[in-house]
Amino acid sequence: MSPKKDLIGIENLNADNISQYLDLADNFLEVLARPIPIVPSLRGKTILTLFFEASTRTQISFSIAAKRLSADVVNFSQSTSSVKKGETLLDTARNIEAMKVDGVVLRHSAPGAAQFLGQRIDAFVINAGDGTHEHPTQALLDLMTIRQHFGSFKKLNVLIIGDISHSRVARSNIFGLQALGARVAICAPPTLIPLEIKGLGVEVYYNLDEVIQDFDVVMALRIQLERQQSGLFPSVREYRTLYGLTKERVQKMKRKSIIMHPGPTNRGIEIDPDVADSEKSVILEQVKNGVALRMAVLFIHAGGKIE
Amino acid sequence: MSNTLLKGARVIDPASKLDAKRDILIKDRKVARIEKSVADKKARVINARDLIVVPGLIDLHCHLRDPGRPDEETIETGSHAAVAGGFTSICCMPNTEPAIDSDGIVNYIYKEAARVGLCNVFPISAITKNRDGKELTEFGELLKAGAKGFSDDGDAVADNNVMRHALEYSRVFDVPIFEHPIDKSLAQDGLMNEGLVSTRLGLKGSPAIAEELIVARDLLLAKFTGARLHLCHISTKGSVELVRKAKKESVNVTCETCPHYFYYNDEVLDSFDANYKVNPPIRSETDRQAIIEGLKDGTIDCIATDHAPHCQAEKEVEFANAPYGMIGFETAVSLVIMELVNRQKMSWLDVIAKMTVNPARLLKINAGNISPGTVANITMIAPDRKWKVAADKIRSRSKNTPLLGTELKGRVRNVIFKGVLKYSLKD
Numbered sequence: 001m002s003p004k005k006d007l008i009g010i011e012n013l014n015a016d017n018i019s020q021y022l023d024l025a026d027n028f029l030e031v032l033a034r035p036i037p038i039v040p041s042l043r044g045k046t047i048l049t050l051f052f053e054a055s056t057r058t059q060i061s062f063s064i065a066a067k068r069l070s071a072d073v074v075n076f077s078q079s080t081s082s083v084k085k086g087e088t089l090l091d092t093a094r095n096i097e098a099m100k101v102d103g104v105v106l107r108h109s110a111p112g113a114a115q116f117l118g119q120r121i122d123a124f125v126i127n128a129g130d131g132t133h134e135h136p137t138q139a140l141l142d143l144m145t146i147r148q149h150f151g152s153f154k155k156l157n158v159l160i161i162g163d164i165s166h167s168r169v170a171r172s173n174i175f176g177l178q179a180l181g182a183r184v185a186i187c188a189p190p191t192l193i194p195l196e197i198k199g200l201g202v203e204v205y206y207n208l209d210e211v212i213q214d215f216d217v218v219m220a221l222r223i224q225l226e227r228q229q230s231g232l233f234p235s236v237r238e239y240r241t242l243y244g245l246t247k248e249r250v251q252k253m254k255r256k257s258i259i260m261h262p263g264p265t266n267r268g269i270e271i272d273p274d275v276a277d278s279e280k281s282v283i284l285e286q287v288k289n290g291v292a293l294r295m296a297v298l299f300i301h302a303g304g305k306i307e
Numbered sequence: 308m309s310n311t312l313l314k315g316a317r318v319i320d321p322a323s324k325l326d327a328k329r330d331i332l333i334k335d336r337k338v339a340r341i342e343k344s345v346a347d348k349k350a351r352v353i354n355a356r357d358l359i360v361v362p363g364l365i366d367l368h369c370h371l372r373d374p375g376r377p378d379e380e381t382i383e384t385g386s387h388a389a390v391a392g393g394f395t396s397i398c399c400m401p402n403t404e405p406a407i408d409s410d411g412i413v414n415y416i417y418k419e420a421a422r423v424g425l426c427n428v429f430p431i432s433a434i435t436k437n438r439d440g441k442e443l444t445e446f447g448e449l450l451k452a453g454a455k456g457f458s459d460d461g462d463a464v465a466d467n468n469v470m471r472h473a474l475e476y477s478r479v480f481d482v483p484i485f486e487h488p489i490d491k492s493l494a495q496d497g498l499m500n501e502g503l504v505s506t507r508l509g510l511k512g513s514p515a516i517a518e519e520l521i522v523a524r525d526l527l528l529a530k531f532t533g534a535r536l537h538l539c540h541i542s543t544k545g546s547v548e549l550v551r552k553a554k555k556e557s558v559n560v561t562c563e564t565c566p567h568y569f570y571y572n573d574e575v576l577d578s579f580d581a582n583y584k585v586n587p588p589i590r591s592e593t594d595r596q597a598i599i600e601g602l603k604d605g606t607i608d609c610i611a612t613d614h615a616p617h618c619q620a621e622k623e624v625e626f627a628n629a630p631y632g633m634i635g636f637e638t639a640v641s642l643v644i645m646e647l648v649n650r651q652k653m654s655w656l657d658v659i660a661k662m663t664v665n666p667a668r669l670l671k672i673n674a675g676n677i678s679p680g681t682v683a684n685i686t687m688i689a690p691d692r693k694w695k696v697a698a699d700k701i702r703s704r705s706k707n708t709p710l711l712g713t714e715l716k717g718r719v720r721n722v723i724f725k726g727v728l729k730y731s732l733k734d
Contacts (some may be wrong), residue, residue, distance in 0.1 A: 011507065085503055110625030111509045131627070133509035171509055194506035197513070231484030 006118035006125040009134035010175040022144045022298035041304040042071035051077035051107040062105045065294035093120040122299040139172030141293040153180035162221030163192045169262045191232040213252045219260040220270045245271040258282045310334045316355035321660035321678030333683040336726030361659045362685030363395025365666040368611035375404030380616040386425040386705035390730045392636035393686040393719035396427040402461040408433040408444045409451035429455040434473045458485030463521045474534035483537040493517035500588040504573040519545035535577045538562035542587040544597035550605040563609035566642035569598045579630035582709040602634040610661045612639045616705030634703045644717030687721040
């Protein structure tokens with residue numbers, strides 16, 4: 001199977017597409033364990049990471065992934081709250097085209113930005129998060145981590161807690177988990193749940209204490225403090241009381257269950273420090289898998305050959 | 308000047324409920340005769356045998372960006388686009404720069420439209436000065452200059468008391484208040500309809516209730532004041548139901564919708580194509596069906612284009628940063644034919660009424676019908692003609708339509724304005 005030029009989202013991927021990324025990522029994990037963790041697959045290729053929104057770990061993760069594949073990497077980041085200022089994305093696209101890069105990793109605050117860019121340049125585009133739309137590599141690395149722990153997605157129960165409305169991570173994970181056959185539920189106050197989410201086939205809960213014991217995977221999302229200012233919940237304290245992953249709540253979870261978080265965590269808000277560092281937590285495994293998974297994504301979209 | 312004779316047309320004149328083969332003789336800029344067979348050896352003959360002939364169409368709602376944004380549209384380019392779409396009378400909304408809120412600007416629009424001379428351009432004046440939602444404009448002076456209604460289009464009149472006073476004051480002149488029903492605090496800066504599709508795409512939604520809340524409020528105020536309310540571009544099932552109920556209670560209300568609300572549903576947003584970004588947003592399939600139902604049962608009186616030109620530089624950006632609006636003059640008739648006539652099997656009389664006699668009555672203008680003695684404004688339509696929308700053929704200065712490259716069916720063939728052939732499709 002040859003992939004599409006760009007990786008914009010998980011919504012349009014099927015189980016086979018997803019497995020292809022995950023299988024290759026598992027292979028690259030072995031490469032990363034070697035004394036010299038580098039392969040020549042993308043030698044001579046130029047990858048541009050273009051980050052218009054503040055992010056350290058995702059950009060570093062992509063950058064390391066590209067270097068492990070021997071690609072030349074150019075990093076650009078400009079945090080602009082208003083993308084209206086300065087050069088337009090269309091101009092950016094034309095400039096990239098003129099400079100002949102092979103691939104672009106784009107982080108942008110506007111939903112659809114990666115698709116917009118992908119339609120206008122020949123280079124492949126990897127969406128590293130487009131506003132509140134999708135964050136496909138995060139979901140793929142989450143799926144990779146889950147698969148390592150449970151082997152399969154059949155009969156797997158996954159609960160996502162937090163600001164679903166504004167979360168690209170939640171969206172991408174919902175699409176991916178469903179494509180692979182998992183049961184997906186969300187838990188949050190209705191103010192943080194988008195309208196008609198049940199149309200996506202997820203279960204919706206408002207009361208975390210009533211359901212947390214049913215799930216194999218519990219994923220907490222980062223809560224953005226500005227959501228409180230816009231009136232979507234009354235206080236951080238109350239959010240923690242109702243939806244925080246506290247030690248007491250975690251004790252009720254299934255014996256073999258795991259806790260995930262896309263990072264960076266607000267310790268003491270959506271997840272307590274001792275929970276984040278507990279043995280149920282796979283947060284650092286997610287980060288580690290992220291490099292291997294992004295190697296797989298870059299490799300596949302750059303048309304790399306397995307030697 | 309010589310007489311013009313249309314031969315063998317199927318004439319649809321909703322005002323007289325005429326749907327039959329007729330010849331039409333135009334003499335001295337007026338319709339002289341409509342009969343089964345007219346002979347006039349000296350007349351210039353237009354063979355209309357395969358054409359549908361209707362009164363020159365009337366668009367209640369468009370944006371000509373004049374004064375203010377000549378890079379997007381002017382009265383001149385807008386008139387060219389309108390006539391190519393079959394419109395001989397168009398009402399331009401006042402969200403220009405400066406806003407249409409004084410008799411001077413109304414005069415300018417008439418003067419410029421007369422200079423261009425392709426169609427009537429009727430200004431809708433702002434309800435409040437500078438569209439600020441606070442102080443009423445001089446309704447009397449503006450009407451004397453030729454304004455045909457009042458609207459702060461782009462926004463609703465947010466303040467309940469200002470809206471009450473606008474409606475009350477309009478009773479002096481028996482003139483309609485055109486409301487753009489949207490509650491800003493609920494709509495926030497929503498980019499598309501709030502629902503399953505916005506949930507999938509992560510695009511911020513503008514909920515149906517943001518429209519319906521103002522529709523409900525305005526219907527209550529219209530009932531309370533007894534004034535004439537016209538609701539612009541309604542788009543939701545709830546709005547249709549509210550208007551239907553109000554009409555049964557004899558509230559003095561009319562409303563319009565636009566082709567994009569009966570032709571599309573919000574799944575088209577999957578493309579992130581900013582040409583689909585309009586205000587109100589394209590709604591769900593359930594809403595679309597309800598709009599069609601409202602058109603069929605007469606709840607919705609008029610079809611308007613909400614022609615809203617925007618330059619490419621402003622539209623070809625991230626969806627969130629694009630302005631709201633799509634052009635509509637040149638494709639409206641095709642979408643009406645394809646969806647309402649062909650698919651929904653609405654009668655030509657019912658459909659054309661919503662683009663001729665109904666808006667004419669609302670505006671109290673002497674247009675929208677074909678009968679002996681009236682000024683000859685006539686549109687001829689080739690109902691089965693297929694054509695492809697191409698940017699270089701669009702006569703509007705802006706090309707912001709999602710239909711570029713799409714094949715449509717049904718096209719305006721000829722347009723006569725004040726007895727003169729002003730538009731003829733080049734084969």
